[in-house]
Amino acid sequence: MRRGALSWVGRLLIRAEVISVYVFLYLPILLIIVMSFHEDAVMTFPPPSISAHWYREFLADEWLHAAIINSVVLGVVAAIVSGVLGTLCALGLVRCRFRGRSVVERMMLAPMLIPRVILGTALLSFLHTLRLPRGFAYLVIGHVLIALPYVILVVAAALYGFRRELEESALSLGANEIQTFLSVTLPLLMPTVVAAMLFAFTISFQDYEASQAWADSRSITLPISIFTKIREELTPEVNVVAVLFVLVGVIVPSCGEWILRRFRF
Amino acid sequence: VPRAGGRALNRLLNVVQQHPWLSAALLVGPAVAWVALFALVPSVTILVNSFLTRSPTGGILPIFTVSNYARAFTRLVYPTIIWRSILIGIETTAIALLIGYPVAHYLGTKKGRRSLLVLLIIIPFWTSYLIRIFAWVLVLMERGLVNATLVALGVVEEPLSLLYTHFAVVLAIVYSALPFVILPIYAVISGIDERLTEAAKNLGATDWQAFREVTLPLSLPGVVAGGMIAFIFSMGSYLGPVILGGKDVVMVSNTIVDFYFQFFDWPFGSALSLIVVVVIMALTAAVYRVARVDTIYGRR
Numbered sequence: 001m002r003r004g005a006l007s008w009v010g011r012l013l014i015r016a017e018v019i020s021v022y023v024f025l026y027l028p029i030l031l032i033i034v035m036s037f038h039e040d041a042v043m044t045f046p047p048p049s050i051s052a053h054w055y056r057e058f059l060a061d062e063w064l065h066a067a068i069i070n071s072v073v074l075g076v077v078a079a080i081v082s083g084v085l086g087t088l089c090a091l092g093l094v095r096c097r098f099r100g101r102s103v104v105e106r107m108m109l110a111p112m113l114i115p116r117v118i119l120g121t122a123l124l125s126f127l128h129t130l131r132l133p134r135g136f137a138y139l140v141i142g143h144v145l146i147a148l149p150y151v152i153l154v155v156a157a158a159l160y161g162f163r164r165e166l167e168e169s170a171l172s173l174g175a176n177e178i179q180t181f182l183s184v185t186l187p188l189l190m191p192t193v194v195a196a197m198l199f200a201f202t203i204s205f206q207d208y209e210a211s212q213a214w215a216d217s218r219s220i221t222l223p224i225s226i227f228t229k230i231r232e233e234l235t236p237e238v239n240v241v242a243v244l245f246v247l248v249g250v251i252v253p254s255c256g257e258w259i260l261r262r263f264r265f
Numbered sequence: 266v267p268r269a270g271g272r273a274l275n276r277l278l279n280v281v282q283q284h285p286w287l288s289a290a291l292l293v294g295p296a297v298a299w300v301a302l303f304a305l306v307p308s309v310t311i312l313v314n315s316f317l318t319r320s321p322t323g324g325i326l327p328i329f330t331v332s333n334y335a336r337a338f339t340r341l342v343y344p345t346i347i348w349r350s351i352l353i354g355i356e357t358t359a360i361a362l363l364i365g366y367p368v369a370h371y372l373g374t375k376k377g378r379r380s381l382l383v384l385l386i387i388i389p390f391w392t393s394y395l396i397r398i399f400a401w402v403l404v405l406m407e408r409g410l411v412n413a414t415l416v417a418l419g420v421v422e423e424p425l426s427l428l429y430t431h432f433a434v435v436l437a438i439v440y441s442a443l444p445f446v447i448l449p450i451y452a453v454i455s456g457i458d459e460r461l462t463e464a465a466k467n468l469g470a471t472d473w474q475a476f477r478e479v480t481l482p483l484s485l486p487g488v489v490a491g492g493m494i495a496f497i498f499s500m501g502s503y504l505g506p507v508i509l510g511g512k513d514v515v516m517v518s519n520t521i522v523d524f525y526f527q528f529f530d531w532p533f534g535s536a537l538s539l540i541v542v543v544v545i546m547a548l549t550a551a552v553y554r555v556a557r558v559d560t561i562y563g564r565r
Contacts, residue, residue, distance in 0.1 A: 028400030044408040092292030115501020117518040122307035206393035249392035
């Protein structure tokens with residue numbers, strides 16, 4: 001009886017803790033959304049009056065528009081390149097037996113385990129010695145590097161869960177390994193690759209810490225321009241851009257998660 | 266011509282098929298080359314630069330010196346900054362594990378649909394780290410959410426100064442690191458056979474004993490993997506201290522950025538970076554002994 005009562009209390013406490021963690025995770029995000037409708041330039045909570053003033057400012061801010069275009073183009077390029085390289089690499093790691101495989105596995109995680117600031121300054125130091133000027137090329141190279149481990153992890157996880165029977169039946173029906181790959185494996189794997197590319201786009205779109213070392217004045221990304229605004233002229237317009245980041249961070253990866261669940265094999 | 270090309274491709278594919286090692290190299294090669302060229306070679310570059318001399322104009326002179334390391338270890342400010350980064354890394358990781366573990370356990374042992382709840386843990390991770398840090402300015406600023414609430418409730422008369430403190434930096438980094446600890450632990454716990462805990466309870470163990478003797482030890486690989494990623498993330502944090510720490514809470518990434526882009530002293534910035542990389546490599550080497558890489562790649 002007493003034992004039952006104790007574990008009842010324990011379960012209640014755990015439930016309360018779990019709920020508070022969810023509140024903790026979402027409270028700041030909700031606050032950003034509320035404060036984006038703040039009317040005055042100097043922010044206070046609660047907002048004395050609500051308006052869409054700073055949304056209109058944002059829509060008229062051409063400096064930010066240029067940064068958005070840079071970030072989107074960069075994200076798409078980084079997603080495609082890291083998607084292709086990462087998928088090939090995951091196939092090699094999961095399907096092939098070769099010496100040095102575990103070394104490669106560890107090496108491919110390195111960009112995820114080195115702090116972004118150091119990835120940024122190290123790549124800058126190297127490309128600078130090659131006399132390559134900072135700018136869009138740096139960003140593409142770097143964002144592919146950052147996104148690659150995530151693409152490999154997503155695709156490799158899918159490949160480990162792959163039902164080999166489908167490929168085996170194609171092989172037993174007389175297809176060779178290449179035909180089997182192109183007509184069975186690749187079509188089944190495609191949704192996972194698209195999902196991985198959506199994650200890669202998100203990672204590229206959101207990075208500030210490494211990108212600050214790579215961009216020049218013509219290739220400013222949205223995170224860099226918003227960082228400048230936070231430091232130099234903090235107005236509710238920053239919240240509006242933050243809402244945009246939240247929307248991209250919710251919608252794009254959720255599409256990825258949906259694809260992963262919908263097309264699970 | 267296309268037919269000849271097709272035949273050449275077929276022949277190439279046949280060669281590849283006969284040499285399994287070659288197909289592995291073609292698949293893994295491009296990504297390995299990318300990481301080698303743009304992460305490993307740059308590490309060597311900063312290793313070399315860290316032993317060179319800064320020129321008076323901010324360039325790098327090819328003159329060998331150990332003075333960058335001498336400076337990093339003997340001038341009191343730099344060991345203090347490195348040590349502070351390690352301590353903040355440990356502190357935030359410990360707090361994140363303490364508040365994250367129960368959530369991971371709850372999700373991992375929950376019956377029925379839990380994919381939405383797991384997704385809700387992942388989603389904040391996908392929002393820019395910059396925005397997740399900035400949000401805490403709105404929570405903690407002088408006329409922000411916390412102070413408005415405390416003043417309205419009459420707990421304090423004057424707003425507290427919460428921004429630009431150790432507390433603000435740790436809180437915001439814990440907030441950002443939570444998904445890193447919850448997700449790996451959740452993945453490990455949801456893979457534990459529930460008949461094991463049932464067996465323990467049938468043999469007379471209480472819920473708590475079953476947890477302590479069965480679930481907790483089996484979940485340790487997840488704790489180690491999540492803790493490692495959270496520690497690296499926290500220790501290397503730049504945006505946390507730069508936005509919420511002010512002048513008092515400077516961490517090593519801030520100093521590296523300052524030396525690169527304000528003082529144009531790349532050799533010293535490289536020396537600091539390399540010290541961080543060595544700390545991380547020592548940690549990951551130790552962790553890879555406990556948690557196999559396999560578990561990170563989701564192999565069953």
